[in-house]
Amino acid sequence: KAGVTQTPRYLIKTRGQQVTLSCSPISGHRSVSWYQQTPGQGLQFLFEYFSETQRNKGNFPGRFSGRQFSNSRSEMNVSTLELGDSALYLCASSWTSGGGNIQYFGAGTRLSVL
Amino acid sequence: GENVEQHPSTLSVQEGDSAVIKCTYSDSASNYFPWYKQELGKGPQLIIDIRSNVGEKKDQRIAVTLNKTAKHFSLHITETQPEDSAVYFCAASPYNFNKFYFGSGTKLNVKP
Numbered sequence: 522k523a524g525v526t527q528t529p530r531y532l533i534k535t536r537g538q539q540v541t542l543s544c545s546p547i548s549g550h551r552s553v554s555w556y557q558q559t560p561g562q563g564l565q566f567l568f569e570y571f572s573e574t575q576r577n578k579g580n581f582p583g584r585f586s587g588r589q590f591s592n593s594r595s596e597m598n599v600s601t602l603e604l605g606d607s608a609l610y611l612c613a614s615s616w617t618s619g620g621g622n623i624q625y626f627g628a629g630t631r632l633s634v635l
Numbered sequence: 636g637e638n639v640e641q642h643p644s645t646l647s648v649q650e651g652d653s654a655v656i657k658c659t660y661s662d663s664a665s666n667y668f669p670w671y672k673q674e675l676g677k678g679p680q681l682i683i684d685i686r687s688n689v690g691e692k693k694d695q696r697i698a699v700t701l702n703k704t705a706k707h708f709s710l711h712i713t714e715t716q717p718e719d720s721a722v723y724f725c726a727a728s729p730y731n732f733n734k735f736y737f738g739s740g741t742k743l744n745v746k747p
Contacts, residue, residue, distance in 0.1 A: 564726075611679070619733060622667075623681060623684065624733070625681065626671070626678035629678050
């Protein structure tokens with residue numbers, strides 16, 4: 522059974538640009554969550570999508586957005602990139618939404634903003 | 636919101652020794668507590684989890700304990716091996732949200 526797949530693995534962008542990251546969840550999983558990982562702030566929750574609807578949102582500016590498609594695949598977009606957006610972006614999938622669900626993580630997309 | 640604190644930030648043990656990592660949480664609504672291991676260049680991998688209706692759970696060399704009253708939970712690794720070297724994260728999740736609050740991580744180094 523394939524795990525969570527994130528593409529691309531690495532990205533280099535310049536300030537002011539925008540970027541789109543992709544996540545394919547484990548087959549059958551309907552919830553996709555996104556996290557940002559940095560050395561200074563650690564792992565921080567961005568948002569969760571379930572059945573194409575955003576269910577939860579973390580404390581990030583509106584430049585960070587996402588969406589989910591009918592096949593549960595999800596994309597995350599960051600507009601007007603800032604140097605501080607350099608991070609590892611992780612996607613996690615679980616069977617359903619609500620609390621207490623095991624979340625399986627992908628390998629992440631390493632974003633570098635120059 | 637929830638605040639999860641994790642200690643120590645680094646831990647160095649000799650192969651075969653035990654390792655203990657401790658976490659505290661602040662929100663009594665949290666009821667699910669997973670532990671993840673992250674190796675270099677990889678995403679976090681679930682190693683064990685515990686729910687608030689259980690005080691202890693064990694899986695071979697790994698065990699987790701939970702004290703709901705004190706709002707703390709701990710990871711215990713016995714008979715450590717060099718391949719246990721990684722960064723370990725604890726997390727807490729509220730009962731009604733698919734959202735994890737992570738600790739700051741513990742870098743475990745197991746010396747052969």
